[in-house]
Amino acid sequence: MNAAAIGNGDKLSHIRVSGLTKRYSTSRGEVLALDDVSISIGAGEKVVLLGPSGCGKTTLLRCIAGLESPDAGEIEIDGKIVYSSSMRIHLPPERRGLSMVFQSYALWPHMTVFQNVAYPLINARVPKADIEARVMAALRMVNCDIYADRYPSQLSGGQQQRVSLARAIVGRDETVLFDEPLSNVDALVREQLRNELAALQKKLAFSTVYVTHDQSEALALADRIAVMRSGRIAQIGSVREIYERPASRYVAGFTGAANIIEGRISSVEKDVAAVQTAIGPLQVRPDGLAADQAISIVIRPEHLQFSDARPAVNAIRGRIELATFLGVYTEYILAAQDQRLVVRSTRPDLLDEGSEVWVTLDTKHAVTFATDGGHE
Template identity: 40%
Template sequence: MSYIRLNHITKRFGNVIAVNDLNLEIGKGECFSMLGPSGCGKTTTLRMVAGFEDIDEGEIWVGDRLMSSSKTNFYLPPEKRDFGMVFQAFAVWPHLTVYENVAFPLRLRKLPDSEIQQRTTDALKHTNLYSVADQSPIDLSGGGKQRVALARALAINPDVMLLDEPLSSLDPHLREEMRFEIKELQKKFEFSIIYVTHDQAEAMALSDRILVMRGGVVEQIDTPLNIYNNPANKFVFSFIGLSNFLKVQKQGDKIYPVGSEHALTMAVPDATFANTQEATLASRPAEIDFSDDGELYGVVKRRTYLGEITDYAITVGDQELRVQKNSRKPGPKLGENCRLKLLRPHWYSAE
């Protein structure tokens, strides 16, 4: 059952339509990520849910509470929406202790002292900050500062947590650690999460579902598995995971990679060349095998050892494909000819 509902949301900045007729439903307790390139509208959408931006058209509901409506000219300010919010900037107050950083929003709500103490202590314990409660946050690492921001958001007991690029300023190790901590907190407290990121690994690891946006428009909403394995279009394929795109052209009844003398022997969906003589063959680097009966003929241009995997650059005609294989398996050497078998090819008509 949907808990957060965005109905026909549109937001304009001058002549620019930042979000165009967005319809979205998010379940209670769901972790929902919005993913897309810079300027696609994902942060603007989050800010409209938070109340930092008003909507130009549509309505936003959380449960049975109306947040914003263009029809009735209703707008509930951010401080009355009771959402937990964590942003890219750590937003800690250096003149306050860690404890007071977490307690401060509760004091603004004029809660009883006993309740403030209980909520603050619980939030610090759940984020592993209780032992540094009396310290200044400026003495903490980047991950520690972001935990303070998380604890502050948890302390208000939110039903909805809004996170906008919260881990992008952390180093890779801390980012991965915090990713799992956020997921564990969500499981414990069962709040809904709307998570904005440009990091596809974060979105894949955290999310129950992912929205991929481009130019203020939804390209696909689905589970991480389905978005990766069954992308709705070429853009989604290119944005999620590593990708190869090989231009091909039809000559008579045969199909050739551009620049190659070797015709493809693989099956091609009929609709691919319905209105054109050109198309794109897409593949994932990890879903290509070296095989004596492979459909593509190539030459090894680069071979790079990366620990668990070996990364190959293979020239096919006058194009290049990236192939990644387990380093324990033998593969062709630099400069050698090879044949490639695509395990999960995707076809896209020429644009």
């Protein structure tokens, strides 16, 4: 069992997934979509499943929802087993107490907005006297009450997704599952919906399991991020932990821009490991490194800093190939020997393209991996 993936701090477990395995048969043979995955989600916690297409994140979400039947493992919700291969239990989605928001909105085109949101309440046999009040309250929470009598085709993509969210929260389920819900709307609406969703989750305190391949979305919405790769959880941790202390080059590269500098340890002292690289000698924290070890240094663009004079330590000389002003910061592409480095700087003066500059890396933010240690 992937024991490193289990655990959610001090929060009481609301959803517990243990040893989940799922295989698909294809024309090219068997595909292992989930490989002994274990994870727990606390009550009111926001967990984001992050990874590229085909990594297993949507399959895991659909297994939790009951839309897919795993081949092995166990799923428990609020202390009740809803799936177990050993006990031959597989509760259908409607008996799991979960709501789901889909990428495609999944609204009935022949129903009005009101009817779409009311649908789960009607199925649950909520008294008619309560349905209107609950539907309109849910629509007000997502600023769509004025569209109650419209049909989905009369709404924008962002409005349809808000209605989909209202339908998910109207049943007052303790967990809402999200399958890349913002991927079909434009960038501005995506940011607005992301902020509204975060505010709504905070207000209603429902647990969230959110699938995305968008790193910025994951960082903005999560309490914890589970980075997935090839059907397994590569690392799970808080937003800061995943970003600042990735467990592998893969995790580092998938949770934001990262510069990777290859080198070899020339010496190790108590507080410093000296590294020879193609862009000059660098110093990093020892962190269990040994002399003559091949390593990769991972440094985020914001942790490379310009210097007006040659730095005493970790001096990197390069030429600015491209400068792009992005509002809050300027992003520079720096050619250092044969390596290209990305530097993000908030300094007010714009450095000219073609100019020679010094940069230095912030040692406390540098993360190292043994190149031959399997931490890819």
